[in-house]
Amino acid sequence: MDRKNYQVLENIVLAAIFFVLVQTFVEDLAIVAGWSWDVRRILILTGLGFDLFFTIEFLTRLYRAIARGSVREYIVLRRGWIDLLASVPLLLLSSGPSAIAVLMGGGAITGAAGILNVLKVVKAVRIARILRLLRVLKIFKQIKNTDSAMAQRHISKITTMGVAVFVGILLFASIFVQMLGLPTAASENEKIISEVMIAYETNPDLAESCSDLLIVKKSGETVFTRYDNDFYKMNFGFNDYVYAEYMGWEFFFDIRGVEKVQSMDNLLFFVIILALVLAYTLxxxxxxxxxxxxxxxxxxxxxxxxxxxxxxxxxxxxxxxxxxxxxxxxxxxxxxxxxxxxxxxxxxxxxxxxxxxxxxxxx
Structure with missing residues (x-):
């Protein structure tokens, strides 16, 4: 491949990195702002497309490095590990399962119960969203902000270390919080859900007063619903509700409040990383x-x-x-x-x- 065509491809990758940063920000913003499910579904599928693109990019660069016998140079010196962490794990743990849930009908709260196992998997790996913050490093891996190769290398290295350490701390802190069972917005919401399910058997009117309770079913028949099906279809995606069973009752609960808290944290972390990188650069x-x-x-x-x-x-x-x-x-x-x-x-x-x-x- 001649240098001109290679530079064109590099510019395409650079543009894709910029747009995926925008997509990452907008996807969390859509949850915080309460945008319709149709819009958020498009953002999820767009995220899948970007992760596929960057996974292919990483595999292509890795193949070329193997062919040239320069794998270590690519992974370590040219920071190929950033290409790896910002592509394959996101595809397997975040956008991939999310897209599968969407394509299997996970957007409709009244959908078939067969998709519930997929939804549980998606909710279990929601922590992988933190890895999306590594995408910021990809654009600064490509941009050269100085004529000095030495200065470029030092600035890139200190920026990479700062962002990688920050993301690593967030990732491991989230894992330890879950392992130790420390109180979080999600755990507090689970307590409320448990109390409502237990109370429904003896006092259904009191349980139905909980604004997070959406639907109650018994033997497949709906005995309570807070909204009509059109409202659910327009406003609820697979991450917006949780399904549970208790004493033969089936419950659907609204967890958009928890999702908003997590997305607000993601936006805050995203802004912190951008500020960190800009501070190093400027x-x-x-x-x-x-x-x-x-x-x-x-x-x-x-x-x-x-x-x-x-x-x-x-x-x-x-x-x-x-x-x-x-x-x-x-x-x-x-x-x-x-x-x-x-x-x-x-x-x-x-x-x-x-x-x-x-x-x-x-x-």
């Missing part, structure tokens, strides 16, 4: 350039080019840094020596004096 990157890459650039040109005699500007605030101690020696020792050497290489003034004999010999 503030730390110029600082690195002024204190490291720019002094090195000036000294390198001074060593390579005879006519380049600019001094390194030394900020008194950072004068104690090793790079500026070296720059001080460059300014005070190397440049004067360079000027003196160049002066010695110039022809003497006596050799440039024009004599009468020289003019006579010209005729």
């Amino acid at each position: 503030f730390y990157s110029p600082h690195f350039a002024i204190t490291v890459s720019d002094p090195i650039h000036v000294m390198r040109r001074g060593l390579e080019e005879k006519s380049y005699n600019f001094e390194v500007k030394i900020n008194p605030e950072y004068a104690g840094d090793d790079i500026f101690k070296l720059a001080e020696n460059y300014n005070n020792i190397y440049l004067p020596l360079k000027d003196r050497t160049q002066a010695e290489d110039l022809p003497d003034a006596d050799s440039l004096e024009l004599k009468f004999d020289d003019i006579k010999n010209m005729f």
Whole structure:
């Protein structure tokens, strides 16, 4: 593949990364804002398309690396592990199961009971949404925000470490919270659901006053419903309700409140990561350039080019840094020596004096 076509493909990948970040934000925003299920269903299927695209991208890059014998270089040095974590796990644990639930009819709350096992699986791996935050790293893996390869590498590395550590902490914290049984919005909601189911046997009117109770069935017959089927079809998706059985009763409960809390957390984490990355890019990157890459650039040109005699500007605030101690020696020792050497290489003034004999010999 020639370089022109390769660059076109890289630009397509870069555009896809930008749009998947927008899709990630909008998908959680749709839950918080209470958008209709039809819109959210499209966002879920769109997320599946992006995850398929990035999985294919990762497998293609991995295949090329294997063919060239440079797997370690791709995974470690060119941060292929970001391509891996931001594609395959999301496809298998998030968008894939969600899309399966949608395609099997999981959007309708009155749908067949056969899809309930799929819905339980989807709810069990909901924590995998946190991995979507790693998508932010993909766009900064592609963008080069400086002309210096060294500066680009250092900024990319510190950004990657910061975001990866943040996402890792969120992921493991979520797992430990579930393992230890610590109280969360979801666990509190489960307590309410249990209390309502127990109370329904003895006092159905009191249980039905719970706004989260949507439908109650007995022997397949609906004995209570809060809304009509059209409302359920328009506003409820597979993640918006939970199904439970107790003493021969079937219950459907509204859990959109829990989903909103989780989505608000996701939006907050997303904004924090963007702010973190922008801070590194807008503030730390110029600082690195002024204190490291720019002094090195000036000294390198001074060593390579005879006519380049600019001094390194030394900020008194950072004068104690090793790079500026070296720059001080460059300014005070190397440049004067360079000027003196160049002066010695110039022809003497006596050799440039024009004599009468020289003019006579010209005729």
